Amino acid sequence: MDRRTFVADSLGSAAGVALGSSDAVGTAHVVEFREGLRSLYSLDDAYGGNAIRSLTVRHLRRIRRVINTGTYPDTIGRQLQLLAGDTAVHCAWLYYDADDQDTARRYYGEALTTATMLRNENLEVLVLAMLSMQASYEGRPRDGYDLARAARQRATALGSPLLLSLIASRESRALAVMRDSSGARKHLAEAMRMADRSDRGRPAPEWAAFHGHAELDYAQGLLYTETGHHKAAVPFLRAALTHQSRAYGRNQALYRLTLARGLVQAGEFDEGAAEALGSLGHLAEVESGRVTRRLHEVRALLGGVDAVSAREAVEGLTEYIQGKAERQ
Template sequence: MEARDQLIGGGALVRSALEKLAHAKHTLDNATYTTATGNAFDSATGQLAVLVGWLAYDSDLHPVARRCYADALALASEADDQDLIVHTCLYAANQSIALARLGEGRPHHALKLIDRARTLVRGRPPGRIHALIAGREAQAQGVLGDRKEFERAIATAWRELEHAIDYEPLEECPQWLRFVARSEIRGHEARGYADTGEIRKGLDLLDASAQKERGTRNAANDRAWAAATYARSGDVCAAVAVGTPVLAELENVASYRTLRVLEPVRRTEHPAAEEFRERFDALVGAIRRETA
């Protein structure tokens, strides 16, 4: 499902993924197994719940995503799986930060989840987990508008990533952390600078991130952020020029998360954005039908 998500987006997968999660939970409740097997099954189902939560988040199904993350935390507690708790906290924090940017959540909640993850991994050797925790904190501080704390956190994220690259071979890294690369931290940095008022610096970094991003889907998300940032700065023509190719990609990849990033371009009252608005609205309808 992770591989297919990169190709076709969460909206095309979320319904079948929820069915798989329901089947796994039903099996846990009704099967007979040893304690060791039960704990392993709890952990595996919890990892599945985090992935399904991500797909729901990508599909703008936020209450569903929260339920999946709650399931994952409960299963992690049953299995005494600290890595699963960390994994879930960081994905749930990402959702809280995204909602806070839309005025629908609080970054303080994300910071609590990030602190819990940090406490659980304190003392571990250099690795991508430390970079991701610092990157998530930088995201939250950026949304709060705290320039000093954002810059401190993003500097820590870069330092931890460089240590991880030196000391943690990618093949030894947990699968769910392998996306933590320079392009990922650069994207957090770009959005954080835009959030704290340094629009030009944020745009330059977003452009660099989109060009160096390994995954087409993540590069599209970076370009969507660049388009939205241009729209907020008042440069409508640049916003439409950057955002229109993203709409074309979203016609093949069902990601309402990325589409919502483009809402500032959609709200622009300018003749240059008329065709963009029409295509945007058509995509909203198509994705909603697919996830209904």
């Protein structure tokens, strides 16, 4: 079964339940909505944000419709509102991954409003950490650092070492983009220490389950890349790809293209070209704006290299890009 068929067939299981205005809403409905959101997270991990956005937006609309038309006690109402906030964050993430940053910001704003209304620190930390990542990605590293610090202030009381590790890595990323290599290294070292302590304290929230040593290796590689130490970046980018779980298909594609970019920047043109062509196997099932942007970056870099392997890679990447455009 190919990706498009699988995603289409997953609509029923991932989209949750539909309720009329006369229906009473109970715990079973909340559980089903939550399971729908988990399914959408799994689809996103495997295939990227572009293919899953419409499903998640529809899921959010169902939850909001139930909130506004259903009958339920206050305890169920609070759970539904929290689900709406969590789902709005996921919508934001998917639009971020699809490289539609304005729409992502709108959904993040909705989720932050819900977190404030409910006074829910878990949701607030999630939104602030995601906004930090977006700010650094958009070239607003000072905002990214301040948002990560705000997330840290709220997360400390939650007592999860892995969550604090994730936030420290966001602080490190922002400082790296600001070219503060000393500060970035300090925060990344802290992120690694906290990850090693993840079996102590409280468990991380479910949304942070992806964070681990693969992501920290990747962060270390990006840190070296930002400071122009491309040869030093390569071993970490390679380790990140090696350690990345196969369940995260989108990340595998992104990491392999980033490794290809690092190799080309380090002067390892033949190997960089080989990794770029090898990434096409991952890309066949992934639709992600961020991955597509990285693909174009790698093709542009290889286009400036006078080598047979680079020219062949550019030809292969161009053929893939053109073929994908024709299929859409």
